[in-house]
Amino acid sequence: MSLLQVENVSVQFFGLKALSDVTFDVEPGQVRAVIGPNGAGKSTLFNVITGYVRPNEGKVVYDGQSVVGLPRHVVAGRGMRRTFQNGGVFSELTVLENVLTGLNAVTASSTLGIVLRLPGAGAAERRAVDEAMSLLETMGLAGLANNVVGDLSSGQQRLVEITRAMAARARLLLLDEPAVGLSSSERDRLMNVLRDLAKDGVAVLLVEHVIDLVMAVSDRIVVLNYGEVIAEGTPEEIRSHEAVLEAYLGHG
Numbered sequence: 001m002s003l004l005q006v007e008n009v010s011v012q013f014f015g016l017k018a019l020s021d022v023t024f025d026v027e028p029g030q031v032r033a034v035i036g037p038n039g040a041g042k043s044t045l046f047n048v049i050t051g052y053v054r055p056n057e058g059k060v061v062y063d064g065q066s067v068v069g070l071p072r073h074v075v076a077g078r079g080m081r082r083t084f085q086n087g088g089v090f091s092e093l094t095v096l097e098n099v100l101t102g103l104n105a106v107t108a109s110s111t112l113g114i115v116l117r118l119p120g121a122g123a124a125e126r127r128a129v130d131e132a133m134s135l136l137e138t139m140g141l142a143g144l145a146n147n148v149v150g151d152l153s154s155g156q157q158r159l160v161e162i163t164r165a166m167a168a169r170a171r172l173l174l175l176d177e178p179a180v181g182l183s184s185s186e187r188d189r190l191m192n193v194l195r196d197l198a199k200d201g202v203a204v205l206l207v208e209h210v211i212d213l214v215m216a217v218s219d220r221i222v223v224l225n226y227g228e229v230i231a232e233g234t235p236e237e238i239r240s241h242e243a244v245l246e247a248y249l250g251h252g
């Protein structure tokens, strides 16, 4: 069964149709990409799914339940996690502290106590540090654990944000343009991490302009143009889809 079903979703901003009758789903273990030109409605779609924008019409069903109108933290607590197009890290905290704040059991205020190993920090906190460190290892960031995030490159900050979202044991991970600012080796690492997450049964919804990455990592792709789904299919189907070529290349 699908973990996420987006059904006939429409969003209007002051007369502008940002999304029109959008329908698709995401299954556990699937990487689903959403692509489309600037302003096509990709981030708006993420905002609807994660509860930042209420749709004018349509349904969002997550794990069998409608999530429209539910508080964001409730949905996040059920394993729906996202990253943002423009940063979602605590730049004054270290890499390790950022990832710790992603662990469900850890609050931002207790993070410092854990890292400094204050008397209140017990076995559970030590386990949290171990877990965070092993995730950082996977992302190739372990060597930067004690660096302040604000001092890192934008690509590294992005990987920290993704690690933080993963730390929450996401069942559905939504990534808005994760490859922005990444070097090619960081992109390769991101691709491997997404494949591994999918292998573990995580559903990934990916908005991305780097088409090579999308084609290499996605099981299925939705193409938006002016808020409408103009194509849906496997990477091979999308690559040769006439409407997609027209939307991107402007001929036809």
Ligand SMILES: Nc1ncnc2c1ncn2[C@@H]1O[C@H](COP(=O)(O)OP(=O)(O)OP(=O)(O)O)[C@@H](O)[C@H]1O
Binding pocket: 013, 016, 018, 036, 037, 038, 039, 040, 041, 042, 043, 044, 045, 085
């Ligand atoms: N809060 C808002 N109020 C009014 N208009 C908005 C709002 N958010 C987005 N829009 C408009 O809705 C349309 C879709 O925007 P959106 O950010 O979803 O596009 P996008 O596909 O993510 O684009 P990009 O690739 O540039 O990130 C755009 O015309 C945008 O200007």
Ligand SMILES: [Mg+2]
Binding pocket: 042, 043, 044, 085
């Ligand atoms: Mg966007």
